[in-house]
Amino acid sequence: MYDAEDVPDTDQLKKIVTLFAKLPSNYVVIQCALNYFNRGENFLTRMFTLEYSYWFDYMLPGLDTFDIPIPLGGTSNHFKFEFLIELGGWDPFNVTEDADLGVRAYAKGYKVAIINSTTYEEANNEMFNWVRQRSRWIKGYMQSHLVHMRNPVKLWKKLAGKVSWALTSLSALRQLPFWFIRCCWVYFYVT
Secondary structure, eight states: OOOTTOEEOTTHHHHHHHHHHHSOTTEEEEEEEEEETTTTSSHHHHHHHHHHHHIIIIIHHHHHHTTOOOOOOSSOEEEOHHHHHHTTOOOTTOTTHHHHHHHHHHHTTOEEEEEEEEEEEOOOOSHHHHHHHHHHHHHHHHHHHHHHTSSHHHHHHHHTTHHHHHHHHTTGGGGHHHHHHHHHHIIIIIO
16 A cells, blocks of 8 residues: 555565565565655754654564564555455445554454665655644554443453553654754754
């Protein structure tokens, strides 16, 4: 899935087809990295770029290494169609429907592969839009957490407690390194 403004690497679809042919059948989705083509526009777009670089280059591969559910990014994820249908597709009421879908895939025993290919999109360059987008993401992660925790004992047994940690890590915790970097920048370069 791509958004209208996305600019994927030119060989991305070839890489996807090749990887699907090599992977075991329980791999039903491949997630590509996301980043921004307007990263140098202003301070906010540079911070967005840092965040996405951390998330897609380190956090998601780390979750994969420890066999923790992969919350899919909002775009550039490639599904085997029949499994997407089996999983129920995207939840139209969840604003982070891709992250939710990654957790649902894990709950059914399916795997997400991470591939070294980047899709570029446009970063928000205005504070008001950033706050709206960030609020929507946090709301969606909280919503996903509540949906998956309807029956916590059953979920804990099924996933060995991994999904709760993964969903919690999605919201404010992943932003701590960027706020630290920003505070250091302000302290050392602005003052």
